[in-house]
Amino acid sequence: MIQEFLLPDLGEGLPEAELVQWTVAEGDEVALNQTIAEVETAKAVVELPSPFAGTVRTLHAQAGDVVQVGSPLITFDVAGAEASAPSPEAEAVVSTPAADKSDAAAASEEKAQPNLVGYGAAPRGSARPQRRARSVASHAPAGNGTDTAVLEAAPHDAIRVAEPERPVERPRSTPPVRRFAKDLGIDLALVEASGASGIITRADVEAYAARVGKLAGVEPMTPDAAPAPQPARSTDKRTTRTAIRGVRKHTAEAMVRSAFTAPHVTTFLTVDVTATTELIESFKADRSLQEHKIGVLAVAAKAVCLALRKHPELNSKWDEGAGEIVEHHYVNLGIAAATGRGLVVPNIKDAQDMTLVELADAIRDLAETARAGKTAPADMMGGTFSITNVGVFGVDAGTPILNPGEAGILAVGAVRRQPWEHRGEIALRDVMTLALSFDHRLVDGEQGSKFLVDVGDVLREPGRAMVLG
Incomplete structure (x- = not known):
């Protein structure tokens, strides 16, 4: 047959x-x-x-x-x-x-x-x-x-x-959930409601989407099997042409859609992060924490999760089709990762419930998986807020473009040792610039500014995380 x-x-x-x-x-x-x-x-x-x-x-x-x-x-x-x-x-x-x-x-x-x-x-x-x-x-x-x-x-x-x-x-659900399922390519008739009401919720759809990745029989590649970049096609000695496909094509489409759909606003804040860098150095000296590789990005991620509790509008979505604002009560934290195939933004599920050590481990695993080309489709879906670390490239700041469907993205700049006012005197301090882009349909300037200040406060005084978290 x-x-x-x-x-x-x-x-x-x-x-x-x-x-x-x-x-x-x-x-x-x-x-x-x-x-x-x-x-x-x-x-x-x-x-x-x-x-x-x-x-x-x-x-x-x-x-x-x-x-x-x-x-x-x-x-x-x-x-x-x-x-x-x-x-x-x-x-x-x-x-x-x-x-x-x-x-x-x-x-x-x-x-x-x-x-x-x-x-x-x-x-x-x-x-x-x-x-x-x-x-x-x-x-x-x-x-x-x-x-x-x-x-x-x-x-x-x-x-x-x-x-x-x-x-x-017809499956029982709300218009935002039907829209969410449609965006993911999921038939609601295949999703079971977890609650006694029989109404399918967003969490039910997300759980089914994660399960579909397993049912599809998709297994991640091993690092050794990751494909080499496709060779460019040269037309002559003066130009080189490369087909637009894969991650590069998807990223371009998503960024254009985001830039021309959501009205972007970017605000900046320069912060003295000396206390954070000193805390990180103490972690490196602690044998029980050395394997966890806790860095500035992990502290920034923790600060974002704490600040989103006070400013849920930054953790929301504008649902044009349903005519609704969807406020998330969880944080799926996207971490932008540069790979040989292009930029990908997998997210850490339920980051709001993680400790600083757990966040550091999750960021490390996420980055290693992305660079090896093993990121699962489910890890790319359902993000609610993102962070991009431009400081790793030696850049102080930028104006990041929102991930489609998200209200905010934070760019973390490089840590610079420079003269800074400290306790009424000039001293050498570790200074870093944060840049927050947000969707002005969902977030007012006041809300975005207060959110950024709250993130900066945790980086300025990381002990605040123990009080707030």
Whole structure:
């Protein structure tokens, strides 16, 4: 039996991916879930597992090709009925929710633009809970047993084909949550409500989004396997042309969208951080803390989390579609990381609950993962506020552009040893400049300035964190 594997949506809602390399060749025997290729999206490099056990018949793309989601990637020869793959009877597609469309229109759109999140195979007999989902067009006859292995191999783990027909119930949620799910490419019909009310919340969607990354079978690359940058294409000796793709393309699109959507305002504050640098030096001398690599960025991250408690408008989102301001009661703290592939901004989930040591460890792990090209799609979603450390490049300040969907971003400048007024005298002190950009639709100048002063106060007197935290 011939089976085609289509390029899946890897849980990021992106329309395409670049094929980095094949790990199999035509004629090779492939086992179920064996890695067959490495692909690079605008956010991460991931490995694709095989949804079939069989022989590679055709490779439909070459390294360097950009493949559209839903396009054929590889064809297998699979042995008869034992193929753990979607059968015609179990064929179904799952797309973004069509909250304002009829079911017929939504079904037509789903067929035209399949979202193949979770397209992959699972070993026969693995148990998964059934979830609420749209029924496929034709149901199996009443009393007919349904092969669970076929269901497990369908393009999504939540498809039911053997249930009797019944009216489709629209998932219960609020407009902001529906919009949030749509932005993530998630069908709310596949998300279960955790509360007794049965209403799907943002937290339910985020939990499902994190789980989808695992269901999609995406495994991070090892550092040794990280692909080298694509070679530039030279046209002559005077110019060099390089294709705009991957992280660079995604970053450019996001920054243009942010710059021309949110009215940016940037305010600056220069702070004496001598007490912070002295505290950091004492940490380095403490054997129990040496392995945690606590630096100025970690202290700034802690200061931001504390200041956001007093100024929640900086931890909010302008939801244009719903006509609402969404205030977050948690902090998913984005840390801008420069990599060989471009700028990425993964975020630390629930940073508000972390100690200074935990934040330092999380920042270190986040940076190492980003540089190795192993950042998971779920780590790039759901950020609420970001920090960019321009000081590591020797820069004093800048005017950072907001991450789309966030109200604020803080640029942390370089620490300079310079003359400074201290206790009525001039002394050499460690001084640093902070730059805060914020969305003026959500944050007034007064609020932004007070937030920045509160961050600076913690860096000026880090002992305040013990009182405030």
